[in-house]
Amino acid sequence: MTALTAKAGTVGVGPLPPRGRRRRRVKNVGARIFLVLLAVFLFAPLFVVVLFSFNQTASLSFPIPGLSLRWYDKVLDDPEVVAALGRSAIAAFVTGLVGGTLGILAALGLQGLPSRWRGIVQTIVLVPIATPALLLAIGLAIYFNRLGIKPPKLPMAIAGHILLALPFVLLTMTAALDRFRFSLLEAARDLGATRARAFWTITFPLVLPAVLGAILLAAAVSIDEFIIAFFTTGTDATLPLVIYARIRRVIDPGLNALATILLVATTLLAVLAARTTVSSTRR
Amino acid sequence: MSIAQLAPTLVYFLVFYVGPLAVLLIISFLSFRDFQFVEPFTVDNYVSVARSETFRILFVRTVLLAFLSAFLAVVIAYPFAHLITFVFPRRSRTLYFLVLVSLFGGYLVRIYAWRTILGIEGVVNGTLLTLGWITDPIREILNSPFAVVVALVNFLIPLAVLPIYASMQNVSPGLIEAARDLGSSRLDITRRIMLPLVLPGVRVAFAFCFIAAAGDFAIPALLGGVGSSFIANQIQFQIGQTANWPLAAAMAMTLIALVVAITAALTWASRFLTR
Numbered sequence: 001m002t003a004l005t006a007k008a009g010t011v012g013v014g015p016l017p018p019r020g021r022r023r024r025r026v027k028n029v030g031a032r033i034f035l036v037l038l039a040v041f042l043f044a045p046l047f048v049v050v051l052f053s054f055n056q057t058a059s060l061s062f063p064i065p066g067l068s069l070r071w072y073d074k075v076l077d078d079p080e081v082v083a084a085l086g087r088s089a090i091a092a093f094v095t096g097l098v099g100g101t102l103g104i105l106a107a108l109g110l111q112g113l114p115s116r117w118r119g120i121v122q123t124i125v126l127v128p129i130a131t132p133a134l135l136l137a138i139g140l141a142i143y144f145n146r147l148g149i150k151p152p153k154l155p156m157a158i159a160g161h162i163l164l165a166l167p168f169v170l171l172t173m174t175a176a177l178d179r180f181r182f183s184l185l186e187a188a189r190d191l192g193a194t195r196a197r198a199f200w201t202i203t204f205p206l207v208l209p210a211v212l213g214a215i216l217l218a219a220a221v222s223i224d225e226f227i228i229a230f231f232t233t234g235t236d237a238t239l240p241l242v243i244y245a246r247i248r249r250v251i252d253p254g255l256n257a258l259a260t261i262l263l264v265a266t267t268l269l270a271v272l273a274a275r276t277t278v279s280s281t282r283r
Numbered sequence: 284m285s286i287a288q289l290a291p292t293l294v295y296f297l298v299f300y301v302g303p304l305a306v307l308l309i310i311s312f313l314s315f316r317d318f319q320f321v322e323p324f325t326v327d328n329y330v331s332v333a334r335s336e337t338f339r340i341l342f343v344r345t346v347l348l349a350f351l352s353a354f355l356a357v358v359i360a361y362p363f364a365h366l367i368t369f370v371f372p373r374r375s376r377t378l379y380f381l382v383l384v385s386l387f388g389g390y391l392v393r394i395y396a397w398r399t400i401l402g403i404e405g406v407v408n409g410t411l412l413t414l415g416w417i418t419d420p421i422r423e424i425l426n427s428p429f430a431v432v433v434a435l436v437n438f439l440i441p442l443a444v445l446p447i448y449a450s451m452q453n454v455s456p457g458l459i460e461a462a463r464d465l466g467s468s469r470l471d472i473t474r475r476i477m478l479p480l481v482l483p484g485v486r487v488a489f490a491f492c493f494i495a496a497a498g499d500f501a502i503p504a505l506l507g508g509v510g511s512s513f514i515a516n517q518i519q520f521q522i523g524q525t526a527n528w529p530l531a532a533a534m535a536m537t538l539i540a541l542v543v544a545i546t547a548a549l550t551w552a553s554r555f556l557t558r
Binding site: 028031034035038039041042043044045046048049052102103105106108109110111112113121124125127128129130131132133134135136138139140141142143146159160162163166217220221224225226227230231240243244247248255256259260262263266267269270271273274 | 285286287288289290291292293295296299300302303304306307310359362363366370371378380381382383384385386387389390391392393394395396397398399400406437440441490491494495497498499500501505515518519522528531532535538539542
């Protein structure tokens with residue numbers, strides 16, 4: 001597209017000739033089909049779960065006879081599910097708070113380092129992304145066991161979630177701080193603002209969206225996390241663990257409702273996180 | 284000042300990342316007797332990992348299926364990243380946003396969904412039965428390597444898109460334009476401009492996907508059936524059923540060594556693509 005417009009511009013034709021336009025449209029049909037197929041592949045599974053969670057009957061075949069909320073009633077009356085929801089919420093909250101604080105501090109610290117050291121430290125902190133979660137999971141499990149902390153409980157899973165969330169927090173925050181113009185701060189100081197005033201009126205509002213985005217992202221990582229929780233929490237099941245335990249049983253339509261609740265929670269956090277960070281890049 | 288700000292995170296890493304992995308490494312060299320890990324240090328665990336026919340089959344299957352899934356994910360993610368960067372640049376924000384969201388949305392929900400879709404009483408079979416196209420449900424869809432690869436690719440695509448998309452932002456359309464004006468062929472442009480700039484992103488994408496797939500546990504456990512379990516499932520079995528942590532640790536270390544070696548070999552080999 002860019003190529004065609006640029007060429008048209010150089011010869012001074014102005015708007016594209018109809019022939020070129022038609023050819024371009026034909027060209028992009030394949031691309032559009034690819035995008036649609038990919039979207040179907042990525043989102044159809046989730047759509048199926050959400051759809052069947054509102055099914056009137058227990059059958060899992062199309063077409064569905066009617067809509068109802070009975071599976072949500074059933075699932076939310078289940079004390080095991082309610083307890084797991086509570087634990088997932090706690091884990092997400094603590095991961096967001098601690099992971100967010102650690103990551104934001106580290107991102108600020110990175111800005112002050114000489115560039116050589118900055119690269120090294122940044123690589124260290126990003127390493128968990130490239131570590132198989134399985135390795136971290138059994139590593140953490142045996143570690144706590146060796147330290148004499150047993151039986152395994154929720155805080156151990158949270159410790160792992162923070163580790164997984166940190167790279168994402170750091171990436172988001174570093175990107176935001178790289179865009180931040182420190183000359184603004186210098187200008188404010190030159191004009192007589194105190195250090196604190198410069199921070200609260202300039203740095204804080206400019207960086208706030210990225211901070212919120214990073215915290216929400218950390219919470220999303222925690223809510224969706226399965227493997228570390230599986231190896232470390234023991235009886236303190238989070239929502240993904242309850243789903244895992246119930247998947248193998250006979251088909252239970254309540255699971256669709258449960259999965260939808262988990263899906264809505266993670267997607268909502270991820271959407272909010274992406275939106276807040278994107279809005280900060282637009283500025 | 285900056286050291287003080289970095290210190291909490293670095294300490295956290297030391298305690299919760301380096302510590303656990305070091306313990307895992309040490310334990311893999313301990314002996315297992317009467318459900319206790321005891322000295323002396325030995326390489327017996329690694330020897331039994333290497334000698335066992337069962338384990339070897341699991342390692343080969345894990346590496347092959349993870350490799351295939353990572354390859355497919357990259358092959359699908361590359362044109363997607365290309366399209367949203369160069370063909371539909373105005374929609375790129377929206378499309379990228381959708382992919383980003385699906386990266387953080389519903390790992391286990393997706394697995395459950397594939398069971399719902401592919402199972403004996405699942406959507407595909409149920410719908411085909413209702414339509415009268417088949418009389419007996421097809422049993423072979425779920426609990427097969429096919430189901431594992433489908434679910435893995437589905438979960439890996441967003442992970443592959445991110446680094447490839449990021450590296451494509453380095454390619455300025457003007458550069459391609461200039462090369463074309465100077466008479467370069469499409470192949471030349473791909474080989475001499477696109478590949479050198481995008482290849483680092485592709486490498487990272489493949490490495491991410493391969494590592495994530497090779498260590499996956501829930502997908503083979505819930506979609507794979509007996510014939511397609513991964514080494515991770517055997518590790519979980521050793522921990523859960525026999526509490527043989529040293530052997531499990533040795534398997535995990537062997538897996539990471541294999542994955543790192545294969546990724547390094549590929550990275551080295553891919554250098555020749557741009558020569």
